[in-house]
Amino acid sequence: MKDHPQPRDLDGNAVTPRAPIAMLAEITHRCPLACPYCSNPVDLVRGQSELTAEEWADAFRQAADLGVLQVHISGGEPGARRDLAQIVAGARDAGLYSNLITSGIGITRQRLEELNRAGVDHVQLSLQGIRPDMADRISGHPGSWDKKMAFAEWVGQIGFPLTINAVVHRQNMDRLPDMIALAETLGARRIEVATVQFHGWADLNRAALMPTREQAAFARSVVNDARIRLRGRMVIDYVPADHHATYPKACMGGWGSTGLNIAPDGTVLPCHAAQSINWMRFENLRDRPLADIWHLSDSFNAFRGTAWMPEPCRSCERKEVDFGGCRCQAMALAGDARATDPACSRSPLHAAVVARAEDDAASEATDLTYRRMVKGG
Amino acid sequence: MEPLIEPDDIPYLPRGVRLADDRVRGLRVLQAPERAMQLDQIGDAILSELDGTRSMAAITRDLAAKYAAPEDQIAGDVRDFLTGLIERRMVFVKVRP
Numbered sequence: 001m002k003d004h005p006q007p008r009d010l011d012g013n014a015v016t017p018r019a020p021i022a023m024l025a026e027i028t029h030r031c032p033l034a035c036p037y038c039s040n041p042v043d044l045v046r047g048q049s050e051l052t053a054e055e056w057a058d059a060f061r062q063a064a065d066l067g068v069l070q071v072h073i074s075g076g077e078p079g080a081r082r083d084l085a086q087i088v089a090g091a092r093d094a095g096l097y098s099n100l101i102t103s104g105i106g107i108t109r110q111r112l113e114e115l116n117r118a119g120v121d122h123v124q125l126s127l128q129g130i131r132p133d134m135a136d137r138i139s140g141h142p143g144s145w146d147k148k149m150a151f152a153e154w155v156g157q158i159g160f161p162l163t164i165n166a167v168v169h170r171q172n173m174d175r176l177p178d179m180i181a182l183a184e185t186l187g188a189r190r191i192e193v194a195t196v197q198f199h200g201w202a203d204l205n206r207a208a209l210m211p212t213r214e215q216a217a218f219a220r221s222v223v224n225d226a227r228i229r230l231r232g233r234m235v236i237d238y239v240p241a242d243h244h245a246t247y248p249k250a251c252m253g254g255w256g257s258t259g260l261n262i263a264p265d266g267t268v269l270p271c272h273a274a275q276s277i278n279w280m281r282f283e284n285l286r287d288r289p290l291a292d293i294w295h296l297s298d299s300f301n302a303f304r305g306t307a308w309m310p311e312p313c314r315s316c317e318r319k320e321v322d323f324g325g326c327r328c329q330a331m332a333l334a335g336d337a338r339a340t341d342p343a344c345s346r347s348p349l350h351a352a353v354v355a356r357a358e359d360d361a362a363s364e365a366t367d368l369t370y371r372r373m374v375k376g377g
Numbered sequence: 378m379e380p381l382i383e384p385d386d387i388p389y390l391p392r393g394v395r396l397a398d399d400r401v402r403g404l405r406v407l408q409a410p411e412r413a414m415q416l417d418q419i420g421d422a423i424l425s426e427l428d429g430t431r432s433m434a435a436i437t438r439d440l441a442a443k444y445a446a447p448e449d450q451i452a453g454d455v456r457d458f459l460t461g462l463i464e465r466r467m468v469f470v471k472v473r474p
Contacts, residue, residue, distance in 0.1 A: 226460065235465055235466050
């Protein structure tokens with residue numbers, strides 16, 4: 001390899017990589033839950049190809065050298081890795097701040113104490129509903145609710161800062177006030193209320209999960225009221241449905257700009273869904289140093305900067321605000337990863353996307369297609 | 378809006394929030410749940426005073442002496458900066474016993 005070749009986007013325009021701040025470490029795709037909106041790719045990585053704890057420790061050191069300050073240790077369910085504490089210790093030894101993102105299932109009190117000693121800084125716990133019936137139905141895991149409530153209690157006893165992650169959709173959005181109250185009761189410092197992103201697994205469940213416009217308006221007003229009431233006591237972050245917004249989300253704060261994701265097998269991705277861009281080739285930590293992948297790989301450089309953008313993004317005054325939105329969503333909805341995200345009101349496809357979402361929202365479907373690992377392979 | 382901190386209250390960094398060096402960028406940062414906040418010199422100076430024993434008023438007096446600045450101006454800066462962090466749950470407050 002030549003020294004410091006000029007990084008270029010997919011059209012050959014020169015780009016200037018910055019240093020990443022955050023890294024998502026998806027240490028396994030295995031999970032006891034089967035949520036029908038799982039953010040993992042539809043083609044899941046199998047257990048035997050997962051990076052070892054030693055390989056993760058090396059990845060964390062490389063990431064810290066590159067400028068990463070925080071690691072989000074996620075999955076799948078990270079607790080499905082028996083060596084989770086060793087992995088966490090690797091992050092601590094690299095000087096990273098570690099966020100454990102968990103369903104709470106499969107981590108006993110004793111293991112949580114171990115994770116405390118290994119240096120977990122913060123715990124984010126997902127909740128699928130505010131009662132056993134909904135939580136167990138959405139997660140596809142009978143008994144999940146009781147286990148989660150026990151887990152939340154241990155988190156409080158040990159003293160970890162807690163964030164509640166509540167994914168909302170048509171079947172549970174009306175109970176948002178109760179979800180916020182529950183997060184308060186559990187002593188959460190923060191609740192993240194995120195509307196399902198209709199990619200991957202969730203795309204298979206659009207008709208059963210798409211919220212109505214009335215529900216979205218209700219959720220917005222609940223959040224606004226709760227923010228005033230809970231000021232200084234609990235932070236509420238709210239992610240509305242893409243098609244209910246005027247402009248798209250600045251996905252990843254811009255492609256290859258501040259964050260990176262490492263998949264269970266060591267594939268390094270600009271975002272967790274990037275493999276849905278089926279023509280793009282991604283590199284692996286086992287083959288190339290992380291710094292080279294970050295600075296020099298075609299995948300990370302593809303959509304850096306703004307020169308690659310077509311119209312209407314190219315002449316848009318918001319191009320450095322939202323960076324044209326989400327590349328994966330452009331791929332999924334426009335069939336072209338470089339297109340303006342159809343969630344944007346300026347996209348020529350926007351009206352059709354909204355109309356389709358409204359049709360899905362009006363559906364009476366309730367049956368779910370659960371996430372599963374395909375047998376064999 | 379109600380003030381989130383009074384002069385006699387004691388501000389502190391709760392578990393999971395800490396000052397750190399960003400060695401790659403040569404900056405000081407406040408590490409908190411799912412957020413690393415870059416600090417300027419003033420922010421770093423204020424947060425470095427949080428020891429869990431001194432009140433906001435005492436911290437303000439000490440900063441005014443250290444930087445030879447008018448105390449009422451420092452008081453406004455400290456209160457506004459801490460209020461923003463209390464709203465984000467990155468600084469906690471205890472009432473003096």
